[in-house]
Amino acid sequence: MRSFSELINKLLLTSSRNRKVDVLCDYFKNTPDPDRGFTLAIITNSLEIKNIPISKIKEIVRETVDEELFALSYDYVGDLAETISLIWPNKENGNLPQISKMIGILKNINKNESTRKIHSFLSIANETERWALIKLISGGLRIGVSSRLAKTALAKFGEKKLDDIEKIWHGIDPPYENLFKWLCDTGPIPEIDLKNTFNPMMLANPLEDKDFINLNCNNFVAEWKWDGIRVQIIINDSNIKIFSRTGDDISLSFPEIKSLEKNMVILDGELLVGRNYIPMNFNSLQQRLNRKKVSLKHINDFPAFVKLYDILYLNNDDLREKNWEERRNLLENWYYKNKNEFFDLSKIINFNSWKNLTAIRKNEIIDEQHEGLMIKRKSSPYISGRPKGHWYKWKKDPKTVDAILMYAVRGHGKRSSYYSDFTFGLWDGNQLSPIGKAYFGFNDNELKILDKFVRNNTIKKFGPVREVEKTFVIEVAFDSVNSSTRHKSGVALRFPRIKRLREDKPTSEVIQLCEFKLEFL
């Protein structure tokens, strides 16, 4: 555990991306298998140890430390793993097992011995090891290392192409000994099972106004950015696998989607619910997400289908090097041959100038169905990741409302000493009704102002939540509003963020909830 904990401590405190890559390279160089592979799995979120609930650890701490002192400490430090690692009063001699062994122990620990074992681990560990151990158990290291960065480090360490690593990544498993063999030039590139392996998707960059002018519109095509979830579909011998954008297999949630196609094909598209290829709103799609068991009623009420964007493989041929136009042709051919109720083609929008496209975006967008426009370069191959200069997303303009700050909670990670999660509301008669939460959108300076306001204007504390004086107006931007039965206000905002602080605005000018519903619902 020592070298693992020191690694993640170093990664946390290193802010430069290049330095983080170097730190990881060093670690891969100096750490044997299978430790380095398990560490890689943890950093890339490819391994979860969900055996011990965090409540168990809290319970162990409560038995050891005075509850009030713990609460005060937690409130001050703001991060649970840090608080426990610093406050733990018992020290024992010994060494923790190395990371690969530790993972095995944590995965197989049984309920009866877990209290004793964890207690002993916490006492043997030094402060940084304790911190790392709790982070490991609670999942989510939050050390500012993306899996992309980890792969970049792998590429540098093995002097291989990052794209080659991306291509095999979802087909290999911890502790990745075959991967490290290849990286150290003592083995071949790991072979992967194409039929069951997610291929990282190509993603778009936001269109910024200044790019726009410089692009020659003849080199681009446009299509709607449908408001569903991006999926990758692998069909082989009539079997279908559906993966989310992050590579999670979500096939079981959508058992109705079928195809008779015998050959292997990998498609890229947007999963939606609706009839006759007409999408219902995102709220309806959400009824289908994250369900382990799907009822017939759900399938009937919210039938799923896919708008196809792209094709990656056909008959075992990798099409990703081909340009968009070639791939589009192949996609259309496949579509017309295999047409059924579950597959629709995402339509290409005709336009002859950016001005023309701007007008289309303004006049033809359907709020319930479209998230905006996608603009794709005709000559671009399919490149996984978010390559610059190929695909652009041009989201619809956000909506805004002025609302009143009501509650605040401290943030996590880097923001743990600031009140940075805010609940805001609108008038409902002469009461305030919360309509949403936002924890980003503001800059550092605005965060300081908000934090100060919260600290100086708290009227009540409920555990970590502070209720504040209802005097501060903020302008909230959001993508859309759905009606919701889960929220008391009856509305749920999508992607809310704090756009501006409106300290100047009197709270009496904030609108009523019913006015808000009339305007946006």
Added chain:
Amino acid sequence: MKWINENLYISPINTYIDPSKPVENAIITHGHADHAKPGHKNVLATKETINIMKIRYGENCAQNFQELTLNKTLKIDDVKITFYPAGHILGSVQVLAEYKGERINFTGDYKTKKDKTCENFEPVKCHTLVTEATFGLPVFQHPNEHNEIKKLLRSLELFPKRPHLVGVYALGKAQRIIGLLRQQKYDKEIFIHGALEKLCNYYVEEKIFLGKFLKTNLKDKKEYHGEIILAPPSAIKNVWSRKFVDPIICQVSGWMSIKQRAKQNLVELPLIISDHADWNELTQYIKLTGAENVYVTHGREEAIVHWCKMNQINGLALSLSGREDEEDL
């Protein structure tokens, strides 16, 4: 507290301890800016604290200065005042006030750990203890300072090309760090930011061994590969630090035990060395004094007051304003 009040005012002799505004009579525990303010009429302090005040604020920062030697008692009317070393920085003291048989001890800022750059702390028995609580939470358990200094030396070995910019407060912390480096046999010259110079020179005048230190010269061509440069944290954050190519940013403070705080301050190498008592020192000292009443001047008062209650001691938070523990921010 009949003869002192929550502003640390000793009424029988019309005297404040560490007042935040100019007053007629002030006793100053030590030279940090949140305790020693300019503009008082009469100041009673140790020789070192008086000298530090004059260095920082000018010769005339008070009308009259009166020195009091450690462990010597001064009688003012019916009140007896004695200074005991607080072990915090050079010249720092605890102030024991005795009146009609009641002993009240004001700790000022203190630490009980040994420190070669100042007089070591001495415990004092009292009826009422007025204590600081900068690190008054059980999450603060300062590690061994020599091991922390070794982290800096190890980093120098690992990155022999990179300048190590070490954020330290100008008074006390800077000199202690230099001293600790010398104890580890680090005998190269140590570079310091201009803001540290006068106080380092003063420590040397007081016969505290700091070895060779040099003011950084921003105009020279020197590249400071693998050198230690001490500077106030504010200088490291501003343009001053741009001269240094690819530096490792270090910061020395008790707060550095909180990784997220180090991260917020873009500190790559946090060194947890504090001139304040940690949780264990605070609570052990409260017990040791035998005090029945504990008043907490500043810091994490709630936890100390709660601990007092658990230990059948009367605790009260005074929440003095303006105490920002500047040396440890």
